[in-house]
């Protein structure tokens with residue numbers, strides 16, 4: 515199992531010494547990613563400049579420790595993308611991506627992955643997911659975001675819902691479930707820098 519540690523942008527409480535604690539967690543767990551971190555500019559979210567500063571500090575840690583980054587971005591692509599570019603962050607995924615083809619292309623140009631979650635099973639499928647029908651399959655990751663963003667018909671998501679998300683992607687791409695499972699597994703190995711068979 516590969517864990518991720520990070521301070522979420524919607525964290526209401528920012529503990530003292532959070533950054534050094536995070537550093538300790540990551541140093542003790544060499545296969546862990548940093549996440550989920552990012553920016554969320556919905557109304558009522560924590561103040562913007564503090565979010566950006568904490569995101570930047572964690573991205574610096576990702577560079578120092580050479581860790582993949584799991585990103586949360588809501589109404590914030592216009593700030594997050596330039597930040598990633600400026601800092602030279604390339605091994606990242608934008609989780610539960612739901613945005614325009616232009617935004618998707620920019621993240622992909624940086625070398626990132628886009629992650630598809632339970633929304634892919636919703637009826638109708640949200641418009642922002644149409645990029646997953648076209649984009650390079652080797653840049654797609656699958657997630658459940660459990661218990662958030664559950665699949666169609668459930669009140670709460672579970673990790674075991676992942677095949678349903680994979681099936682939705684298979685339907686979207688006209689592929690078999692097995693082909694999607696194999697490719698997205700390879701993608702996850704590339705993202706985490708591991709071989710899951712070992």
Ligand SMILES: [Zn+2]
Nearest residue numbers: 550586587609
């Ligand atoms: Zn999130």
